Amino acid sequence: MISLSLKKIAKIINGNLYGSDLIINHIVIDTKKVVPDCLFIALIGKKFDAHIFIKDAISQGCSAVITQKKIKYCISYIVVKNTSMALGQIASWIRKITNAKILAITGSCGKTSVKEMTASILAQNGKTISTTGNLNNNIGVPITLLKLTLEHQYGVIELGANQPGEIFYTSNISQPEVVLINNIYYAHLKGFKSLIGVSNAKSEIFSGLKNHGTVVINLDSHHLSSWKKKIQKKNILYFSIKKKNSVTFFLVILKFIDMVLLLQYIHPLEQ
Template sequence: MKELSLKKLAAWCGGTIHPADAEAAVTGTQIDSRLVRRGDLFVAIAGERVDGHDYVSKAREAGAAAALVSRLVDDPLPQILVADTVLAYGDMAREYRTETGVDVVAITGSVGKTTTKEMIASVLAGKYRVSKTQGNHNNHLGLPITVFEMPADTQEAVLELGMNHFGEMHYLSSIAKPNVVVITNIGTMHIEHLGTREGILKAKLEIMDGIQPDGVAVFNGDEPLLWNLREGKHRRIYFGIENDQCDVVAEDVRQIDGGVYFVVRGLGQRFHVYVPQEGQHTVYNALAAIAVGLLRNVSPDSIQYQLGIFHNTGMRQRIFEEDGVTIIEDCYNAGPESMDAALKVLREHKAEGRRIAVLGDMLELGSRSMAEHYRVGRLVAQSADLLLAYGKDSQRIIIGAVTGGMSQKCAVHYEDQEEMAASLKRLAKPGDILLFKGSRGMHMEKVLQMYLEQEKNS
């Protein structure tokens, strides 16, 4: 971020400086005292277990320039006093985003928003200096962190916005003030809190509340709930595969060499694209990135190149080989739609041996949980030769798989991850392909890690 004065930051959040004559040059922000760098504003947050006000002195010792507090701390570090440090931090971020004048692309959706964010950032990086959301910084604290972490020369900011309750997206959008809004899809994640898919749509559409007057919305046109929103105050650009009335359409979609190939038609352009990542969901993610790239005047040649070298991040779908066994790592999260997409990849990926699904619960489905886990189990029976399931709700996956035709001997439920990994070590053979998938709270990456460590030690 660029250097800011204590006086300006206090004015942005309606705070008072203590002592009144204190001056400081702030060059960053931090909410964790262990990560404070010289020149940072330390934001003291009072949590349920830890109170940041108890660490103001440690922040000063680490080089903090000042602290944002909701009660004055007996420490020589200059402090900005406010009623609520979380809300004040958001107010500061909102004003800083406005002052920078950066163009913002904000992304939300039930499935695929993180990968879409990465693809959009990759495409825009072919022409602009890009900053993007890191990790899971997509909430009321993560967004301000991301905004203040933007390098001073940033031209395009690609921000992921997440929510699970009404009102959250409205707040995040008021900070991001996007020039372009992207909604990847409307699924059933968080239906426990939002009631219906229509409720999820309503909550997601709050992202439009902060859009710039000349802003553009980029929506998935294969989703009827979004397609029905064609009329509106702001320009709409639709992308899709099945709906040929969309503005940006993928044609001649093919799975080739561990990735997807397709022809893009729309916005006055027609060109082919290859993305080194499998699955139809990859095409949708890429189409959103292509639509944003074309809106931002990135050339087709540059879009082709940037998507052609795209590599996903973290625990989101990554395919690799270990001792002759192909592994699909897709552990970051799971809902019905993303589980379906992952099983489709497992089903269609070339394999000399068996297809093995290693699955955990899908969380936050509320009253739909039993039915959705059972339905996924039926799909597993069509997609895999073996099923290993972990978690209370995943017992319904087992039932669904067996009633769908899978042998009871091939569908096993586990209550212990170490036992699951040990069984997998005995079962997996060269030529097999393994899919690891589950909700974030199930930590299926731990099963994968234990399995890989056993492989190395064998």
């Protein structure tokens, strides 16, 4: 993580700082991962409120806290309206000041495997971070981005969702240069209602794509035509198992690691 002062963090998240200014080198949301001099963010979820663990975090050595209410402990802390949003704001700020190129991956299935393979390939060319396990939601993605440093060259971020709006949020935090939709299938229909709902949710990944970014799409995907308006001004590469002349995903990765001379003669398929 890039070191930040509490004053700087308070400015980033529009919070009120109480106590002394400190330099923060590590941020945690789990008391089991508290290390000396870290910043603990007390998140509130549907089934938990981490504010009840602030005392534990302090006793284990954290030096500051982000909270949604004033606390009586003798420690520096920042009060915000929403601690989950604060986590995302810090991660987004760190992402913006780094030079790392970010590839964001989503899809109904196989995205974790693709993420692992992609990160392994990129790691051969430069320092790379990627989401670990299935930490691909509105909490896991910011936690991954917090690990970025000025030395990182690449980041491979998996974006998952159970309902509409989640990928829109994580994509805009990640601000990727390249986005990949691996596939579209029937999944998480309780939140998405239909295959069209799944397609619309996955297409939210385009919202955070940087200007002049690249979209990588499985040409065999369902509802591909519904994405045309969202990607018409983007660089597009297609890959396919069924259709000839489409580029392979491995060539896409080569493009991502700046092997432009190899790929400049490969033209994406016209739809």
